[in-house]
Amino acid sequence: MRRALLVGALTLALVPAQTEGQEEPSCSVGRVPVTGRVLDLLTLRPVPGATVSAFTTEGQLAGSVATGDDGAYLLCAVSGVRRLRLRAFADDVTATEADVSPGSAGDQRDLYIRLTRPATLRGTVVDRPTSQPVEGLVIEMEGTRRTAVTGADGRFEIPNVPAGVRAVLLRHLTYGVRRDSVSLASGEVVDVRVEVAPRAIELDPLLVVARRLPSGAEQVGIRFDGLGREEIDRLLASTRSFPALLQNARVPGLTVRETTIDGRHAVPALCIESGRRRSRRAGPDPRQRRSSARGSVKVRAVARPPLRVATLVAAR
Incomplete structure (x- = not known):
């Protein structure tokens, strides 16, 4: 069953959803139908419960009707009405206005509305x-x-x-x-x-912006092997002569021994040999050990009084 509202020369009818076996709503004698649907502009889906309003050429509201479940509406206008302007409302949004000309045969027009419900x-x-x-x-x-x-x-x-x-x-x-x-x-x-799916990401190359050594970095320099003051003071307690001091010093690469020079007179002397230290990297092969110790050796002979000094350079 439909409800109708007579406003001047216009009858507005609420059209319910049509069911199987039910006749399509129609206008009474002397009226012409103005039909259509209100659709969502984005999805083209019907908008149920939207309000369709009709206005005269003077801008006066002739009446309003709500769409059915399928978004359809029916306006029954008096035959001979030349022009009507339709507007649809839903969720406070107004569709684009549409002009219809019912005349004596009626008119059909779909209205599109952009709804704003999120x-x-x-x-x-x-x-x-x-x-x-x-x-x-x-x-x-x-x-x-x-x-x-x-x-x-x-x-x-x-x-x-x-x-x-x-x-x-x-x-x-x-x-x-x-x-x-x-x-x-x-x-x-x-x-x-x-x-x-995972993707490979190209990154910028590594950029060195600063360099510094840690505070405790080991300083690289020349190694010195010798006889210092503290070592001399320690040895003085057990030595009585300079040759004994040198012999007990155990300085790497230094060999001290007593000998004689001048074979005819057999003059006592002190022989001091200062040679190159053996490499710690020498392998087990005896040939490698000999080659690692090979180098120039300085031999200095110091005679007792009368003083005689002889310096020899030999190669091992």
Whole structure:
């Protein structure tokens, strides 16, 4: 059963959803139908409960009617009405105005309205090779400030997204940047499943900006083997002569022994040999050990009084 409202020369009828076996609503004698549907401009889905208003050429409101479950409406105008202007309202949004000319045969006109009820995008992000949830991936609705980050279960939800076709940006250090699109109807809740694959990321080369040595860095220099003051003081307690002091010093590379010079007179003398130290890297081969110790050797013979000094240079 339908309800009708007579306003001047216009009858506005509420058209319920048509069921099987039920006759299509029609206008009474002397009236012509002005029919159509109110549709969502973005999804082309019918908008039930929208208000359709008719205005005369003078701009006066002739009457209003609500759409049925299928978004359809029916206006029954007096035959001969030349022009009417229709407007549709839903959620405080007005559709583009449409002019109709019922005349004597009626008119049919669909009205398109852009609804503004926000939508919700939610879903799960998983790793494609393993199907495991991805945590810490950023989802951003391009053109808006709506963002979300996936949790440990890979789930995310972004409410209050403006309806329409929206670009979605997905960003993660391991998976790079990916751009997708999704269509959201007014007031719709959309569930998605997103699979992402790891991507190689090209990084800038390593750049050395400063160098410094640690405070305790070992200083490299020349090694000195000799007889210092402390060593001399320690040896004086057990030595009585300079030759004995040198013999007990045990300086690496220094050999001190008593000998004689001048074979005819057998003059006592002190022989001091200063040679190159053997390399610690010499291997077990005797030939290697001999070659590592080979080098110039200075031999200095110091005679006792009368003083005689002889310096020889030999090669081992």
